[in-house]
Amino acid sequence: MAAAACSAVMILALTLLPSPDATATKTVRLKTNIAPQEPLVELAEELVEEQLAEAPAEPIATYQWQDEKVRNGDTLSHIFKRVGLNSKDVYDVMSGDGDVALLKKIHPGQTMRFAIEEQQLVALEYVMSRTDSLLIEREGDHYSADMQIKELVPYTSYAEGTIDSSLFLAAQKAGLSEGMTMELANIFGWDVDFVLDIRQGDSFRVIYQEMHLDGEKVKDGEILAAQFTNQGETFTAIRYESADRGASYFTPEGDSMRKAFLRSPISFARISSHFNLSRKHPVLHTIRAHKGTDYAASRGTPIKATGDGKVIFAGVKGGYGKVVILQHGQKYRTLYAHMNNYAKGVRSGARVRQGQTIGYVGSTGLATGPHLHYEFYVNGAVRNPVTVKLPHAEPIPKQDKDAFLAIAQQMVGQLSTYAAAMESEKVANLGQ
Ligand SMILES: [Zn+2]
Structure with a gap:
């Protein structure tokens, strides 16, 4: 075995x-x-x-570093003083070459490392993050700063x-x-x-x-x-x-x-009434097809466009109240009814992206309370938004197909x- x-x-x-x-x-x-x-x-x-065991060891630093943590309310002068340097040293560093201005952005918790030889600052490392630090070294009679970026x-x-x-x-x-x-x-x-x-x-x-x-x-x-x-x-x-x-x-x-469409225009909403072509209407009390899905949500909840498309109608339409209709290419159309109000810029002819807010839940038109009524059309025929087979979004671009298939x-x-x-x-x- x-x-x-x-x-x-x-x-x-x-x-x-x-x-x-x-x-x-x-x-x-x-x-x-x-x-x-x-x-x-x-x-x-x-x-x-x-x-990791095989990873090469880091090169050994040539400086003798002394670490100082930046404390609340610290200025450069405070920190320099703690390691035995003076305001002339601060001035010399700040008039050095390179990005020394970054030293003005120190904040509590960060580390500054000092290399001091014979009471003279020979190097200063300002550790900005785990990957980025600013290394300032003495070159002759002045200082020069260099960004050090460690690659992940x-x-x-x-x-x-x-x-x-x-x-x-x-x-x-x-x-x-x-x-x-x-x-x-x-x-x-x-x-x-x-x-x-x-x-x-x-x-x-x-x-x-x-x-x-x-x-x-x-x-x-x-x-x-x-x-x-x-x-x-x-x-x-x-x-x-x-x-x-x-x-x-x-x-x-x-x-x-x-997919080219989100399954639902509201995230995590409860379905309060399903697609049913022989339903008794709750307001009219007659047999009237329920051509969409109702999502219960509080007034003002954002409604998302389920796919990229174009607004072909944004206005009041009978029992639908304030309604937005989107056209997605030649084949698909979606409808969002009983809106409280439309999102900014949503008007006839406007382009919308999948997931973009197009309006807010309300109870305009024939509605017993705030909810979104959502309809989905394929080639002009109304379909159940919950079960309709959704088309895939754009496939791999043609020019990338061979490379992709190999991967x-x-x-x-x-x-x-x-x-x-x-x-x-x-x-x-x-x-x-
Ligand atoms: Zn409905």
Whole structure:
């Protein structure tokens, strides 16, 4: 069993090619000597730790530094005085070359490091953040400042998990941060409702980056590829950054993970009345089709355009009250009724973007109370906004298609290679 596991790991090391952006990523190798009974969830963390052990050591500073923390109400003179320097030294530093003016922006909690030799200031480092600092050095009879920017090093890692009760808990167990979990939910949120659709046994796999500095994780990087299996259906997302449209997630075939329409024009709103073509109208008390979905929300709640489009009507229309109708390309139209008022700039002919506020919830027209009545039309026929199949947003641009497909194939391969390696570790551990 152990031999089998070892060979699987060997194959893995050979199969994992550096990702296309070879300069910005490092290939992960799985650890070969995992102790029996070691929980798999820790594997991802160990991968990172192993890489760190191989990271080159930082060059040793040549100055003897004395650190001073900036305190409340401190000025440069106060701090200089604490380390035995005087106002002439402050003056000399502030009349030096480079960005010395940055020293005027010190604030409590920051660190200033002094190198003093024979009562003379030879160097001063103003640590602005974990990555940025200003180094001021004495050159002959004057000072010169230089920005020092440490580059974060991305490390690629892998995590997987199976959901017992919530995505959040499973992701936490797999070692993913809260932010990373949110991002995962955002990527698949167009296909999976993480409140209503999640079932025990749903699972995920993620290849992601962590940004490191001096051998320590500083922040999350990007999710490069991910898979989510919901009720037996598997969705795969691949990150791709195009020159003109920025980064986005696509299916391995190059369709956008995003949809051209948001499912609902109000976030987290309760549906108070469903689409029903033979409903009794609550105000008119006659059988009258309910051609849309009602969302209960308090007066003034922002209403979002569900897709990019053009305002073809913004005004009062009978029972609809104040209503906005959007046209999305040739095929789709959406309608938002009973508005209290329109958002600024929303008038006939105006262009709107997906997610843009177009108006506010009200009860104008025939309405029993404040709510949004939302209709969705495909080729002129009214459809149920909750169940209508939503079209994908723009796919991978034509000129990027080949490059994308190559990356997608590689990432899909990596996802299964990692998963297989995890599985063989599991089998090996059981056998011991
Ligand atoms: Zn309605």
